[in-house]
Amino acid sequence: MTDPTQTLNDAQLRVKALATLKQELGMAATLRFLALINQNSTDYVEISRQIYEGQQLDEIFSRAKQNWKG
Structure with a gap:
């Protein structure tokens, strides 16, 4: 798993979120959730x-x- 304080761009966040959903819920439930x-x-x-x-x-x-990177 990556460092949780690391700033992700939108594409990286989308990929990581989908991978996490798929791992935790399975593909069918992930698609249902997104719908x-x-x-x-x-x-x-x-x-x-x-x-x-x-x-x-x-x-x-x-x-x-503590987590602000601005």
Whole structure:
């Protein structure tokens, strides 16, 4: 696995994400997942709530600051 702090360009991210989905879900479920994502609008606010649930705001910002490459 590559260094998680490494910045990936869009093509690299797409390839890595598809490979991970295929490895974890199998090809049929990966294709099904991609079809679901493309046909339904995505609620990024709800996704963010689920990802950051139980974490303190200062903890999230601290981690973001550590990984900022700007």
